Amino acid sequence: MTTHDRSNRALAQRDLRHLWHPCTQMHDHERIPMVPIVRGEGAWLIDADGRRYLDGISSWWTNLFGHANPRIAAALADQAQQLEHVIFAGFTHEPAIALAEELVRITPPGLDRVFLADNGSAAIEVALKMSFHYWLNLGHGEKTRFIALTGSYHGETLGALSVSDVALYRKTYAPLLLTPILAPSPDTYEGEPGETPAQIAARRLGELRALLERDAHETCAVIVEPLVQCAGGMRMYHPDYLAGLRALCDEFDVHFIADEIAVGFGRTGTLFACEQAHVSPDFLCLSKGLTAGFMALSAVLTTERVYEAFYAEYSAGKAFLHSHSYTGNPLACRVALETLAIFREEPVLERNRALAAHLAARLAPLRDHPHVADVRQTGLIAAVELVADKATRRPFPAGERRGLEVYLHGLEHSALLRPLGNIVYFMPPYVITTEELDHLVDTAVAGIERALRQ
Numbered sequence: 115m116t117t118h119d120r121s122n123r124a125l126a127q128r129d130l131r132h133l134w135h136p137c138t139q140m141h142d143h144e145r146i147p148m149v150p151i152v153r154g155e156g157a158w159l160i161d162a163d164g165r166r167y168l169d170g171i172s173s174w175w176t177n178l179f180g181h182a183n184p185r186i187a188a189a190l191a192d193q194a195q196q197l198e199h200v201i202f203a204g205f206t207h208e209p210a211i212a213l214a215e216e217l218v219r220i221t222p223p224g225l226d227r228v229f230l231a232d233n234g235s236a237a238i239e240v241a242l243k244m245s246f247h248y249w250l251n252l253g254h255g256e257k258t259r260f261i262a263l264t265g266s267y268h269g270e271t272l273g274a275l276s277v278s279d280v281a282l283y284r285k286t287y288a289p290l291l292l293t294p295i296l297a298p299s300p301d302t303y304e305g306e307p308g309e310t311p312a313q314i315a316a317r318r319l320g321e322l323r324a325l326l327e328r329d330a331h332e333t334c335a336v337i338v339e340p341l342v343q344c345a346g347g348m349r350m351y352h353p354d355y356l357a358g359l360r361a362l363c364d365e366f367d368v369h370f371i372a373d374e375i376a377v378g379f380g381r382t383g384t385l386f387a388c389e390q391a392h393v394s395p396d397f398l399c400l401s402k403g404l405t406a407g408f409m410a411l412s413a414v415l416t417t418e419r420v421y422e423a424f425y426a427e428y429s430a431g432k433a434f435l436h437s438h439s440y441t442g443n444p445l446a447c448r449v450a451l452e453t454l455a456i457f458r459e460e461p462v463l464e465r466n467r468a469l470a471a472h473l474a475a476r477l478a479p480l481r482d483h484p485h486v487a488d489v490r491q492t493g494l495i496a497a498v499e500l501v502a503d504k505a506t507r508r509p510f511p512a513g514e515r516r517g518l519e520v521y522l523h524g525l526e527h528s529a530l531l532r533p534l535g536n537i538v539y540f541m542p543p544y545v546i547t548t549e550e551l552d553h554l555v556d557t558a559v560a561g562i563e564r565a566l567r568q
């Protein structure tokens with residue numbers, strides 16, 4: 115086979131000879147096709163044989179305004195001809211400066227300091243270290259622990275994985291990790307029968323209070339994914355929990371870290387999920403949609419109060435220590451600026467609300483399906499929970515890999531759907547049309563039937 119052969123088959127064979135893909139048992143590719151994508155266009159991906167796939171998951175929740183979006187691509191090309199990168203210690207550049215100004219302007223009040231990193235997990239590492247170091251600089255070296263929610267996911271570097279509670283990712287590496295204090299998630303799926311989402315939030319806040327009464331003296335921060343625990347199964351909860359969490363963090367003198375890496379930038383119906391509870395966290399972690407799927411970039415926003423705890427004569431040894439070579443990359447910053455310009459200039463949130471309503475209407479009939487325990491939605495994130503037994507909510511055994519059948523069905527029918535276990539979810543790019551949403555839902559429904567026949 116020559117390298118001039120650019121068919122799906124040829125590219126897949128070359129890939130499998132050397133590459134090792136994330137979140138993949140590579141052996142699966144003896145049976146599951148590797149899909150070489152050569153082009154993107156709006157919500158569509160196009161493979162080397164010309165087959166098209168509607169990207170129902172925004173390519174791991176990153177893409178907002180379409181693949182190869184011409185406006186963002188032009189900004190990136192323009193920046194590449196001026197400055198591709200410069201060391202970000204001692205040197206700066208206007209794309210980073212303007213991005214920091216814009217992020218401070220659009221995020222919840224009080225978040226006036228911006229630290230840049232280059233992916234979501236790195237942002238979590240920064241927030242955890244900064245919170246710990248803040249307390250250390252204030253003379254509270256005894257604060258070394260973090261509270262995380264059950265079912266949470268914050269990334270897979272060792273620090274981020276330490277505060278995550280998805281067994282699939284955590285279990286194997288557990289001996290290497292910090293041990294978080296786990297607070298029960300306010301996830302509505304796990305509520306008591308008849309309990310409202312607000313009542314679940316109130317009950318879970320009571321349990322969090324008890325943990326803080328016991329452990330706040332050694333706790334740096336509580337870290338949460340606001341409103342939707344995404345990788346943990348698109349589990350959703352009431353905004354009251356965030357308001358109560360803010361109050362508890364103030365009362366017990368611990369930080370509130372909001373990981374909006376997946377839910378930020380309009381996903382949940384507001385620009386940031388925290389807005390729905392009218393709260394500002396002490397640290398806000400952003401990535402993914404920040405660059406609309408074009409470049410790796412993340413940002414941690416924090417308060418002037420945190421910043422001041424590090425600001426001292428060099429000899430005091432209080433400076434924050436965390437650096438990545440590609441911190442503040444000008445190409446990524448410029449792409450982020452263009453992404454935020456689209457939010458300013460176009461009615462993105464309004465359009466998303468209309469799309470979300472359409473998606474909700476299309477998914478509603480699934481509530482009556484004998485193997486669907488729950489259909490839930492927050493903004494443009496929707497999930498359908500498949501179960502073996504509807505009455506008891508007994509899940510299908512994970513080993514049956516029912517979700518994989520939905521994925522394979524999608525590939526055969528022009529849709530990229532990638533269920534999380536038995537949870538089929540939708541998280542499309544914001545440029546998707548209602549007709550395209552219909553195609554995604556129809557394909558998912560047919561895929562679910564195929565998975566149930568398995």
Ligand SMILES: Cc1ncc(COP(=O)(O)O)c(C=O)c1O
Pocket residue numbers: 233234235236238267268269270339344345373374375376377401402
């Ligand atoms: C809520 C949340 N936090 C952190 C991360 C980690 O981001 P990254 O994959 O860029 O390291 C993810 C990724 O899915 C996420 O969903």
